[in-house]
Amino acid sequence: MKLHEYKAKEIFSNYGIPVPSGILVKDPNELKEFKFPAVLKSQVLVGGRGKAGGIKFADNLDEAKEKIDELLKMEIKGLPVKLVLVEAKAEILKELYVGFVVDRTAKRNVLIMSSEGGVNIEEVAQRSPDKVVKFQIDPSEGLPTHKITNLAKKIGLKGKEMVSVVGVVNRLNKVFSDYDAELAEINPLAVTPEGLLGVDAKLLVDDNSLYRHKDLAKEFAKSEEFTDIEKRAKDAGLSYVELEGDIGVIGCGAGLVMASLDTLKLYGGAAANFLDVGGGATKENMRSALELVVQKEGVKSIFINIFGGITRCDEIAKGIVDFAPKTPISVRMMGTNEEEGKQILRDNGYSVSETIEESAKEAIELARGG
Amino acid sequence: MAIIIDENTKAIVQGITGGQGRFHTKAMKDYGTNIVAGVTPGKGGNSVEDIPVYDSISEVPNDINASIIFVPAPFAKDAALEAIDFGLNPVVIITERIPIHDSIQIMKKAESKGIDVIGPNTPGIISPEKSKMGVMPSHVFSQGSVGLISRSGTLTYEIANNLSRAGLGQSTTVGLGGDPVVGLSFVDVLKKFDKDDQTKAVVLVGEIGGNAEETAAKFIKDSFSKPVVAYIAGRTAPPGKRMGHAGAIVSGGMGTADSKIAALGEGGVDVAELPSDVVRLLKEKM
Known part of the structure; x- marks a missing residue:
């Protein structure tokens, strides 16, 4: 679950990490007074906000209101800006990077620190590897402070500044672990005349841990990360991702559905969505899957790809017949109770293919009105 | 074995x-x-x-x-x-x-x-006719000399079924699991297949997310001598979206199918464009 910057900063601040003072507004008139100059930051759950013009500056209240209004009319990578974080502009002497990530290959959490902040850390690591230090955390030992100190020295920090940075890293580690995060990042961690300041904040919470974070789980259900249909799919317990094409896709098993999308592409088609009904899907699951897929505008045909392992082909067939979509469908069905499933479909006037390729081609033709 | x-x-x-x-x-x-x-x-x-x-x-x-x-x-x-x-x-x-x-x-x-x-989030492991610890449909597997390693469930059954129908039985099939952090990796299992006399060739089924396939590709290039064929799912997956599995996500430009396919190609692995091509490529190599 991606958290908005303002939410991440609120959490970081609760853990004693210094962040700029700010106000969150959803309307320019909510800003009454402020200590200018200010930074106006659109709150959207996508990267590259700065480059897209989603961050502006203002020197007085009128300018701020005008620019907040502009931001609130913007869309960044398809997401409408609904909130703007107004923050005091800091005097930045130097920018550092501190972050915790999960290294999937090493199966460890990793602390990353750099003397160069405010830019993409992976780019810094490639360009000047000497400026970036990474440390794999042994889960049975945790992260002792002296290890952080040694890392801080390696990127050239010393004295009081080093001690402050180590303090921030310690607190960020606590956030990372308490919130079951996949990523907790301060970039940049600014050095200002008044001390350290977390100028930008990112917190990505592991979706699978949300049962331990009930407050966040509630917000996750309505997060702007997802489209309306994606939210409805979540409620129905189906795995759905909206895509750009015109062929609806339903299958069982994430890998098989991805393979179905790829097969469509290979033959010149484009999927409108990814929908995994999961293993052991019932007639009802199949019905709700079809209901969701046809809701998306511009879906011209539906490609259904079932390999029955735990899933029974006859259940799938019953779900299709029961819903009887108006959109033309192409079904590929194989595995458990395959013959029963095919018979049900044939009896109701649907054709069934044996192979993914045939069925994908048929779905493409149907989408083209063939 | x-x-x-x-x-x-x-x-x-x-x-x-x-x-x-x-x-x-x-x-x-x-x-x-x-x-x-x-x-x-x-x-x-x-x-x-x-x-x-x-x-x-x-x-x-x-x-x-x-x-x-x-x-x-x-x-x-x-x-x-x-x-x-x-x-x-x-x-x-x-x-x-x-x-x-x-x-x-x-x-x-x-x-x-x-x-x-x-695992976690694995269909399990099966050594046909010997033992099965998993949830996979048994009838698609048959005993033979192909080692199958996969990050997916149903797609594995699909490919195992194709192999079995073509007379290419399996020594062992291992589902690594669809989560971001899992136990055995492609490389761990490849090392075991290398030492296993029954295994004459390996099929590797990967998907987007992480860099397990890239690591496997390097290992195959440097130190694996049995023929390997691969299939990678998710060529058309958009960045930043979890495609069903928690671990199937392209993030920050990392974990794309293209990167995996390129790495495997460099490691001398034939990568199938369609799941059904795996059998043909494997027969050519064996």
């Missing part, structure tokens, strides 16, 4: 009394897997499919050497740590949606004791 499990495997089922546990215990038993006992705290003294249930592993009186876990995600870490503590090997975690921080702790403990963890 075969790898990891065979006719000498004596398994327990943790979480045997739940719906999934019950259903698949029967299926595994029917397949011929030696399921010795079940463990569910609070259900000791019961039995499932004539298999005795205990409250904890330490109470199981029989000789056991492997565990398969169906325990719900919030309790799965503890179940896995119990099995690892007891030295059971492998520990197969079917449970999905286990928090990453829990998985990291499980894997660390397993590493320190030299135990193979398969």
Whole structure:
């Protein structure tokens, strides 16, 4: 679950990490007074906000209101800006990077620190590897402070500044672990005349841990990360991702559905969505899957790809017949109770293919009105 | 031979009394897997499919050497740590949606004791005609000389089915699991297949997310001599979206299918464009 910057900063601040003072507004008139100059930051759950013009500056209240209004009319990578974080502009002497990530290959959490902040850390690591230090955390030992100190020295920090940075890293580690995060990042961690300041904040919470974070789980259900249909799919317990094409896709098993999308592409088609009904899907699951897929505008045909392992082909067939979509469908069905499933479909006037390729081609033709 | 499990495997089922546990215990038993006992705290003294249930592993009186876990995600870490503590090997975690921080702790403990963890979020492992510890439909697998390693479930059945129909049976099929952090990796399993006489060739089924395929490609190039064919799912997946599996996500430009296909190609692996092409490519190589 991606958290908005303002939410991440609120959490970081609760853990004693210094962040700029700010106000969150959803309307320019909510800003009454402020200590200018200010930074106006659109709150959207996508990267590259700065480059897209989603961050502006203002020197007085009128300018701020005008620019907040502009931001609130913007869309960044398809997401409408609904909130703007107004923050005091800091005097930045130097920018550092501190972050915790999960290294999937090493199966460890990793602390990353750099003397160069405010830019993409992976780019810094490639360009000047000497400026970036990474440390794999042994889960049975945790992260002792002296290890952080040694890392801080390696990127050239010393004295009081080093001690402050180590303090921030310690607190960020606590956030990372308490919130079951996949990523907790301060970039940049600014050095200002008044001390350290977390100028930008990112917190990505592991979706699978949300049962331990009930407050966040509630917000996750309505997060702007997802489209309306994606939210409805979540409620129905189906795995759905909206895509750009015109062929609806339903299958069982994430890998098989991805393979179905790829097969469509290979033959010149484009999927409108990814929908995994999961293993052991019932007639009802199949019905709700079809209901969701046809809701998306511009879906011209539906490609259904079932390999029955735990899933029974006859259940799938019953779900299709029961819903009887108006959109033309192409079904590929194989595995458990395959013959029963095919018979049900044939009896109701649907054709069934044996192979993914045939069925994908048929779905493409149907989408083209063939 | 075969790898990891065979006719000498004596398994327990943790979480045997739940719906999934019950259903698949029967299926595994029917397949011929030696399921010795079940463990569910609070259900000791019961039995499932004539298999005795205990409250904890330490109470199981029989000789056991492997565990398969169906325990719900919030309790799965503890179940896995119990099995690892007891030295059971492998520990197969079917449970999905286990928090990453829990998985990291499980894997660390397993590493320190030299135990193979398969999963979480895996269909399991099957050495056809010998033993099955998993939830896969048995009938698509047949015994032979192809080692199959996969990050996916249904797609694995699809490919195993194609292989079996073409007369290409399997030595062992290992589902690595669809989560971001899993136990055995492609490289771990490739090392085992390298030493296994029954395995003459390997099929690797990958998907977007992480860099396990890239790491495998490098290993194959440097130190794996048996023929390898691969299929990678998710060529058309958009960045930043989880494609069903928690681990199937392209993030920050990392984990794309293109990067994996290119790396595998450099490692001398033939990559199929369609799942059905795997058989043809494999026959050409063998």
